[in-house]
Each structure stands twice: as C-alpha cells, then as structure tokens.
Amino acid sequence: MIAEQFGTLETLYPGRIDLGLGRAPGSDGATMQAMRRNAHAGVDDFPQLLNELRSYLADAEPQQRVKAVPGQGTHVPIWLLGSSGYSAQLAAKLGLPFAFAAQFAPGYLFEALRLYRDNFRPSEHLDKPHAMVGLPVMAAESDAMANYLATTAQQKF
Incomplete structure (x- = not known):
C-alpha cells in the first residue's frame, strides 16, 4: 500500500x-x-x-x-529516519540517506551522524553520506515573541 x-x-x-x-x-x-x-x-x-x-x-x-x-x-528515494544509532547504521550499511530526529534526542545527534558517516557504504543510490537533521525551531519577529511561542511546547511536556 x-x-x-x-x-x-x-x-x-x-x-x-x-x-x-x-x-x-x-x-x-x-x-x-x-x-x-x-x-x-x-x-x-x-x-x-x-x-x-x-x-x-x-x-x-x-x-x-x-x-x-x-x-x-x-x-x-527512501530516507531512513531515526533518533538513535540503529537507523544511522542501517542507512549507512544500505547506502541510503539518513535523517536524524534531534527534536527527540538532541544529545545523540553528533554520535548518530558519526556512526552514519563512519559506516557508510556507497550504493546505487549514493556515492557518499547524505544526512538531514530535524530540529525544533521557533521563529518570530522578536526574541520575546519566540520565547512566548515556545511556551506552548513547554506546557505540552
């Protein structure tokens, strides 16, 4: 499907x-x-x-x-998504692009990207690693407004 x-x-x-x-x-x-x-x-x-x-x-x-x-x-094109080393290593093994969900595990970002890059095997899809990072970002006309908008997500937690 x-x-x-x-x-x-x-x-x-x-x-x-x-x-x-x-x-x-x-x-x-x-x-x-x-x-x-x-x-x-x-x-x-x-x-x-x-x-x-x-x-x-x-x-x-x-x-x-x-x-x-x-x-x-x-x-x-298939991207593997993840917030741990599992998908990073699988994407590397298969030569697929990798997107890291830093909004879930910001402290693991650099380790996951290192795992992906260090273990990458070229494939028919990619000849070198290709990664994307998802980050939570607030944008507004001022820092005060951005901080205010961020409180919605903070209250959720």
Missing part, C-alpha cells in the same frame, strides 16, 4: 517525492491494539520490511508475483 501511494505521488510529481521511513511504531499501545497491529511489527522486522518495500519501488523482477501499481519501477 505504501509503495502504491508513493508511486502515485511520484507519477503525479516526478522527481519531487521522497519517502522517509522509521522503525518506531508511530502510535501508543492502545491504538496499535485497536488497529490489530503487533507491538513488535516494524521494529524487529524493520530491515526485512524495508527490503520488501524497496522491491516494490524497484524495477520488477521476472519471478516477482506481487507488484505495486503504480509504484513498481518508480524508484522513489
């Missing part, structure tokens, strides 16, 4: 679509149970699920029985 959705977007907007994947379940336990999802699905099996998704976006293999339409052959 993901390959078909992103394949549709890539078909409509060629060269403008990226797919960011992380291994976190993206939900709390009660919501996952309501959706009848295994609490460990997508975490322990993430590398296998990633390879399966990549196969649906790649050119079809002659023996491939299930194909994503649209999606097959679109080669939508």
